[in-house]
Amino acid sequence: MLDLGASFLASVSRDPHALAVVDGDIRLTYAQWYRKISALVAGFDRLGLKAGDHVLTLMMNRWENASLHWACQFAGLIVTPLNWRAKSDEVEYALQDADAKAVFFEEITSEAVASAPSAAGLPAISAADLQAMMEADAPDVRPRANADDWSLMLYTSGTTSRPKGVPRRHRAERAGAVAHVAQNLYRHGERTLGVMPLYHTMGVRSLIASSLIGGTFVCLPRFNAARAIELIESESITNLYLVPTLYHDVIHDPAFSPERVKTVTKLGFAGASMTDGLLKRLDAAFRPELFVNHYGSSEIYTFTIEQDAVSKPGSAGRAGINQIIRVVKLGANSPDELAEIGEEGEIIAALIGDEAFEGYWKRPDADAKALRDGWYFTGDTGFYDQEGDLFVTGRVDDMIITGGENVSPVEVESCLSLHDQVAEVAVVGLPDERWGKIVTAFVKRKGEVSAEELDDHCRRSGLANFRRPRRIVFVDEIPKSPVGKILRRKLVAGEYSPEGAIASQEN
Template sequence: MGHDWHKFYPSNVLNEIDISGWDHIAAAMERACEKFADKIALSCAGTDMNYRQLDRLASHFAAFLQQDLGLKKGDRFAIMLPNIMQFPIAFMAAQKIGLICVNTNPLYTPREMRHQFKDSGAKAIIIVDMFAHNLEQILRETDITSVIVTSIGDQFPLWKGALVGTVMRLKGLIPGFKLEYTSFKEALQIGAKKQYTPVQLDHQDLAILQYTGGTTGVSKGAMLLQSNILSNMAQIQNCARGQIVEGQEVVLTALPLYHVFALAVNFLAFLAMGQRMVLVPKPIPIENLVKVFKKHPITVMTGVNTLFNALINNSDFQSSPPKSLKIALGGAMAVQESVNAAWQKLTGQRIVEGFGLTEASPVTHVNPLNEDMRPGSIGLPVASTEAKVVDENGKEVPHGESGELIIRGPQVMAGYWQKPDETAKTLKNGWLWTGDMARRDQDGFFYIVDRKKDMILVSGFNVFPNEVEEVLASHPKVLEAAVVGVADPNSSEAVKAFVVPKDKSLTIDELRDHCASQLTNYKRPKHFEFRSELPKTNVGKILRRQLRDEANHSGTH
């Protein structure tokens, strides 16, 4: 399969991937654990674990889940943990015995938990003790029969774990709960005395139910097969050929592993290459992350625009930017050019922008990791992937024109869990309709114009929030900005900007003048609102929908 964009691939990056050498996810991880047995796999809060230990603990936990809890291949297993060592252990254990992982945000409210657990039919869960009281409220309304509770410090040395637990309890961070449960430590002790029975797994087996963020309505479970995940692992590794060295990189993992971006890139793709994953359970306040940079020689990191922006505006980070960093990967939302320019000035590296979505495991596009990256572009489709920009009838539009981005490749999901109607709307003739408005240039580099649902209609003209936000963010006194459409009697919708000032002297008139110099009249914000912070998802993506709802419901714009 030859495409015009392949000529822009770096010379050592392959056009096609091959996953025939990997039977399933667990086999890929086990191979890494054998090959890099004595290398450090995980670092978290001053504690290290090598690959041999990771595989051994995952096997113990797998034995407990299978032999004691009676979980069988195809059962759904919820993992509700922050970035602590227990996450990779639990995930790998589940994959060893063919369980379907349901990755869950530990900050979910009981209502959100209820939906995800009822919808997935999860039978067991591992949850951190800080949030077990939320599970207690809805447990009877789910199919969950077994609960494993872990503490943040369970994988720390004994004295340190006890100290962390005591401090957290004194601070009231672990509310009381009365669940029947097995502690994670006890589960490992029980499992260490037994062995799990290997199960037959192939590429068509379901590996993960990864729930969409729910920012566009009810959260849906994307069915990601073993082949989907393995393909994306191979595609990510292929993109990195020649740029990162097997078994030598230190990978900063501040984005949560329960989110598909960090799960696929930091954990599965890079850990399978023998890299060291530095887990950060709480990257905010940003000072926490700056300390990690000072402690570890970070060579690779993933992040989102808001994370990069917070770092470049931190005085400690500014005074001592990382010297070891080779690659910073940006995704989940557009990386603003003003942020990228400031990051490059500070670190000497540009943020490599890519694109993906839950339904594609998630990576579909990335800029070349050499010098050929293009500012503002999400890059080229990854190996074995096709992408087109089409009109509403599925007809490809001329290069340079906007339309909906559709994708076809081995990483695209099998469909939405128990939602055939939703699946039919999204998967058409083997193509994934992303709901993102995009354009491509003559070389095959793609550019996201905006989310279809976020587009603002002003007097018949389409206004893309990304463009207006980019202009606002380029003002030296602006820290963050978000733009939404609000009802307007004269023009159908009007543009409203929510701005977090970097400098308290910032005025609306300054912003109006700034926008007037860079945007045509209909694109300029009509309304401005200053805020101390903007609502965000668990990975730092600004929640435009929430801002739009607030603005339209309040009636005051």
């Protein structure tokens, strides 16, 4: 298999004059971008960086960051991106954990970098420095890595413990991108909105997949719904690959209209479950040719794909072209303890897949917990239906056990999301002396609706009585991670702003 540097060279050879990257006034063809990337690699050499070195990056989705990613692939450097919102202690942890040899930043991240002790003495390169480096003349760079070398190391979110490094090889990265092109039916010359961050699997996959098809990567450094709509219209964006939260914000923005996004023919989402209500609203607004639910992780890019998300709401589909998936019984220690059809269990993925990682960075404790007998135990819960499609119901740790019954938050959220006065909803279990946990719904209202009306909606929807929320809390916002995942732990901990009083239905 090609390494990623050679893969980019193939794109330059195939489509030298195609528009490759757009960021404001910056518009570069593949041939022009290659020259900029070559200059960056020459700059790395002047800094004394060597193949196999980790370099830490804290940048938004600017063209400089996309260029940096590709230059690292050519140079054999291991790009190690952090959320640009990271605090100095998080920067310090990553610098030490990765033994980084340089750090790349921009103005908004400069303070966090400067406050990290381990950054002192390391080359610290700003976005302005990158721009200057790319203005220099340099010979065309040739790939210095091979397909078995490390390409990048992502950090997991670390919501319950310190972040875990997920190192990934060139071949796994390219396999994931090729599968992404195939499974999303991308055509030659697609135009992609590059808004998912390059410290996240979705952002990296969009960047690499775009190059494989001679496509255009249109940078949106920081998400803003009105700006996203403007770029979709002005740049004739053809595909979107976003987390559900961003889709929600786009279609609810006052600037949105179906006419302004008519060039988009394919929608894809990942990173979190999408409620039935949002699915229907998006389908009506965009009328896409393809609406893909992509289920995966940093460790193994693709678990499953559902290419017609609207026809079977909640379905994550079937294993991707590079993967084998099983559902085992909750608490299983062996990959052979299979759950029955319809039985909720833990989802596991084969580690022999082309997109799979090989273990966490310097974390044998995490490997021992997640990797068993050639399988990755995801920590996600789900079940197979009679037709062989996978339904993801949440996290093992999110499962609500109330009165001895298991309740999946996702099912309750989907039910409530179908009420036309519900903007967003998140469901958790809160401690209760009698029931152990009670199903509690946190609701951001779109209009006037009472807790009693929402309870009646749940009754009429056919939601089983034990799954009905016994408590409804109206909030101003649902707490989320920077990439739109609901932070249930914050709701459980009481870290939210209530809109009004708690209303309960105890019958």
